[in-house]
Amino acid sequence: MTRLWGGRFADGPAEALARLSVSVHFDWRLAPYDLAGSRAHARVLAAAGLLDPDELGRMLAAIDDLDAAVATGTFRPTIEDEDVHTALERGLLERLGALGGKLRAGRSRNDQVATDLRLYLRDHARDLAGRITELADALTEQAARHVDTPAPGMTHVQHAQPVTFGHWLLAHVQPLLRDLDRLRDWDERTSVSPLGAGALAGSGLPLDPGAVSKELGFKTSFANSMDAVSDRDFVAEFLFVTALLGVHLSRLGEEVVLWTSYEFGWVELDDAFATGSSIMPQKKNADIAELARGKAGRLIGGLVNVLTMLKGLPLTYDRDMQEDKEPVFDALDTLTLVLPALAGMISTMTVRVDRLAASAPVGFSLATEVADWLVRKGVPFRDAHEITGQLVALCSVRECELHEVSDTDLTTVSEHLDPSVRDVLTVKSALAARTTPGTTGPGPVADQLASVLDQLKTWHAWAEESVVPH
Template sequence: MKLWGGRFKQGTNDLVNDFNSSIRIDKIMFKEDIQGSIAHGRMLGKQGIIPEKSSEKIVDGLNEILIRMENGVISVDPTSEDIHSFTEGTLTHYIGPCGKMLHTGRSRNDQVTLDLRMYLKKAQKETIGYILDLETVIHNKAEENISTIMPGYTHLQKAQPITLAHHLLAYAEMLKRDIGRIQDAYKRTDEMPLGSGALATSTYPIDREFVAKELGFAKVTLNSLDSVSDRDYVIETLSAISMIMMHLSRFSEEIILWCTNEFNFVELSDEYSTGSSIMPQKKNPDVAELIRGKTGRVYGDLMALLTVMKGLPLAYNKDMQEDKEGLFDALDTVNLALRTFAGMINTMKVNKENMRRGAAGGFTNATDLADYLVKHGEAFRTAHGIVGEVVLYCIQENKCIEDLSLEKLKEFSPIFEEDVYEAINLLTCVEERKVFGGPSSQSVKIQLDALEKFIEETEGGL
């Protein structure tokens, strides 16, 4: 069934019908389309725009169709132009000519953005839920590794000793911000556009506030032109999803490195690894690699819609039909990535001794050696130069700083005393960094408590 045609003498070319149709994509919103239509039908009756009995018949019919669709008794007709025409056509089939009253006072232009906003509000909450699941896994894994010393890196070069807990909680902070961005996008998604019509509202006395309340929206949109031509809320959500994937990709890159024989910091569970068809010894981190790869796909979804929207005049244009496929793809991708990544981290074995040995090499305690000199009266820049000479000597002699005798250290500076060895002990290097936000167990426990509180409060608001 087409919702238009009176002005046309010829039928539409079959190829154009197929090209123009969006039913393959927007059928996923059948529930939202029916729920939005129920609220609109009730409003039409309440306002006396259509007879109350007709309104009741429409609402009852739509409720029955929703039940039958959810039970699989009715399926979407693939020849329909879109989900809106399918819903109205199915309703008319079941309740007769009364069904043709449903579209009074609305357009597909405001109807489609209503459906999309309703669908996206639920999807945004679902994605937040999956992020919280991952945050819980990170919290638990960090709690298990408060004392697991590992090298921290800059430029992928060993820099200073930290703990695995501190490292993991860095990603927890990124994910907290990701949740904040989705929550922020939700606020702008939570505006009800129905009643904007094609672009200039309606001459009928419709009650937009009633419909908004029926559908659980915080408020109605203010400008009808903007209402039907706005897809900022989709782009904003895609941007937030892209950030999530970027963070997962960075984390994945580290997992991939840590799994190598060269690092051997972690071992992934067999459940989250694959093998080689030719090399029997291989255990590949395919989950992490796929997340890294699918990040580009989600970036593409974002860029596609930004490109679609960049040159569109007000108000609605058919180009905007391209808003849904990329969004649905990105949502599916990020949700599956979050769920799979959480399982991978949860079952990951940490090779604690290898991490500690990694921190022992690469002079990660060199800064602490310089700090020792500063705390004993040396200027930092001078101390920096002294320790640089110590490191150069160790490289030439293939030794670690702690391997040097006190006599040898005194050749570089007479300030060094026996207590220097305690100062450059890896555990000391970590635990003395008690500054708020640092890697000491004291600071990490504060971060863990904050993360636990964040998870509880966010779950309570879903």
């Protein structure tokens, strides 16, 4: 049995302790990153005169061989391995004998795991960014088809004012762009190497943490060894980014559920991205949207889990921190499933332009146009609001739309109203009136679309960057 501790113990751990302590069943995915750290550490040991050139060559060759064996699955952890570090040391000892034990000098599992997890998350953050951009691409492609398609914009799930459906779809892209910004900001703060901090106090050996940091693709090395091994801000912050992303995906999912309902009927999902019922033959369910909505709770739970675990920990390393990995692994696994499914659903859905256009003016959604028309005639908005409200009340009683009110009724409601108000009582005129940047008129939406496309090119490039040596 390989164990990284135990010299002072007369007997091995009880089975109950061993079962509770083991983490290799989930932290094994850190193996390639642990080996990358081992290469860098071996070179630093050699630079300090603790490995001669021949030993360094044999050490690096064994690490490369072990890395290849891990990648192909020919080397796997066993039930006797406590964690990923234990398993990999066993692999080196099998290849190098006593020389394999020299690699442990000057480092601890405390700084190793902090380094491994930073490397793993920085690497996978790029993959996550790529999947976010794919969903943003799908939304943007749909938006490009509907720059001037009218739709009934809503507040409180009630018809409010006409918008273009392209504007609506791009409204779901904006939070995704902020999620990408947060990922990049997170990466800047996470690009700090803990390796060399040892268990908490650093090492008395003449090591070079800066050289390790540079080789592993970090921008800098730790400033305080105690903080380096105890810091899990980067885990909590990553989980916040994924939780908020989950909330954004949930809101998109909720809207798709509404859009595809019989009551709305604005969108038809492709058969490949919908499911049916085991008892009702007519059903076509937006399961992807519903699962995206449901997974948000899981992502939020991971964040709460880690924050709760961290809140009472004294410095420096405590075994509670073993609980930091599964939530981030689960968050990445969850989003790796959800994001491509959502992107496929959005890119293949059919938008019912006829139903959207028919719904756009319903529910007195052009009332604000009347108020603005009165303002342009010099009526204070306070009064314009009241006049328009009275006009809506009249239409409610008469069960007619605003443009159907007679000339006589217009003047009865207010002396300020006349038949020319009908010029603004069309969805087309309402949309055309929105010309300022960021609004829902076809012109501003086209400008927004062009800006989003430029930003997504940048994010595709960032997602394809390689920051972690393999």
